[in-house]
Amino acid sequence: MILFLLLVFVPIGLSAGRYYLFGDGRGNWQTADRSSAGLLPPASANPDALIRVFAARTVRWRSIFAVHSWIVVKEKGASTYSRYDYTAWGDPIRSNGFAPDGRWFGAMPETVVAVDGARAEALIPKIRNVVETYKFRAYGDYSAWPGPNSNTFVQAALDAVPELRAVLPPTAVGKDYPYSGRWAGITPSRTGAYASLSGYLGMTVGWVEGFEINFFGAVLGIDIRRPALKLPGIGRLGVAAGL
Numbered sequence: 001m002i003l004f005l006l007l008v009f010v011p012i013g014l015s016a017g018r019y020y021l022f023g024d025g026r027g028n029w030q031t032a033d034r035s036s037a038g039l040l041p042p043a044s045a046n047p048d049a050l051i052r053v054f055a056a057r058t059v060r061w062r063s064i065f066a067v068h069s070w071i072v073v074k075e076k077g078a079s080t081y082s083r084y085d086y087t088a089w090g091d092p093i094r095s096n097g098f099a100p101d102g103r104w105f106g107a108m109p110e111t112v113v114a115v116d117g118a119r120a121e122a123l124i125p126k127i128r129n130v131v132e133t134y135k136f137r138a139y140g141d142y143s144a145w146p147g148p149n150s151n152t153f154v155q156a157a158l159d160a161v162p163e164l165r166a167v168l169p170p171t172a173v174g175k176d177y178p179y180s181g182r183w184a185g186i187t188p189s190r191t192g193a194y195a196s197l198s199g200y201l202g203m204t205v206g207w208v209e210g211f212e213i214n215f216f217g218a219v220l221g222i223d224i225r226r227p228a229l230k231l232p233g234i235g236r237l238g239v240a241a242g243l
Contacts, residue, residue, distance in 0.1 A: 004215075004220075011232050012233035014233065016064045019061065019064050026106030026107065032106035033105075034098055034102045034103055034106075035102060035103060036100070036101050036102055037101050037102065037103050039101040040072070040081065040101040043074055048120070049073075049074060049116065049117060049121035049124060051115040051123060052071070052072040052073075052101070053111075054110065054111060055067040055069040055110055055168065055169055056104035057104065064233060065217070065232070067169060067171045067172055067235075068085075068150045069168060070083060070085040070154065071084045071154055073120075073127055075121065083095070083098060083099075085150060086136075086148075086153035088142045092137050110169075112241065113166040123161050130160045136148040146176075146199030146216075147173075147174035147176075147177025147179070147199045148174065148179050149173070149174035152174045152179050154168065156179055162190050169230075169235050169236055169241070170219035170221060170231065171232070171234075173217045176202050176204070176219070178198065178199060183195060183198075184196070187205075187206035187208070188208075188209075189206055189208035189209060191209070192205045192206020192207060192209055193206070194209075200216055207225055210222055210224060210230065211223075215232075219232055223238065228241070
């Protein structure tokens with residue numbers, strides 16, 4: 001138990017120390033850079049269908065613990081991207097409120113999922129169906145912890161598209177919130193099982209997801225398929241999880 005608690009709180013302490021000693025370099029969040037990070041070409045120059053999931057550190061002290069994730073899709077031949085975020089202000093599901101690959105209030109996004117071409121074209125309808133039918137879409141539904149939050153929303157989309165075999169980073173606090181009401185079941189990739197106590201405590205074991213323990217939103221684990229440690233506050237250390 002002591003070792004487990006050290007593995008949970010030491011990484012969070014290091015992340016907190018980095019934040020309070022050096023800051024995040026973003027300045028005032030209200031004026032922080034939200035321009036394109038250059039991760040996507042102009043939509044008009046890319047005729048293929050496309051799916052992306054991005055994640056970037058959240059704003060201010062919350063960046064110690066968590067990332068914000070969002071979804072970007074584009075049908076074949078479309079001249080624009082569609083970006084979907086789940087936020088605590090305005091319409092809970094925001095459509096094209098920011099640049100598709102924009103910095104999240106100054107934080108550089110990382111690519112969690114990248115799928116293009118015919119495969120993306122076949123999977124986009126499933127993602128759009130989640131966007132249109134998501135359960136927590138009313139004002140007041142958003143809850144930063146333990147969820148449902150932005151990462152819960154993106155996880156719901158990934159659950160609906162097991163073909164992506166995608167895994168959000170361990171710093172995606174809220175991804176383990178049982179938005180469907182089921183506290184146990186098969187993992188999104190259909191390669192393992194999970195159990196979650198309202199997002200506060202839980203465990204996931206799967207070939208794609210690896211082994212994860214959720215302790216009040218802090219995720220500790222290990223990935224064998226793509227060797228890496230998963231540490232709360234710090235994130236993934238090892239081989240990238242992207243496809």
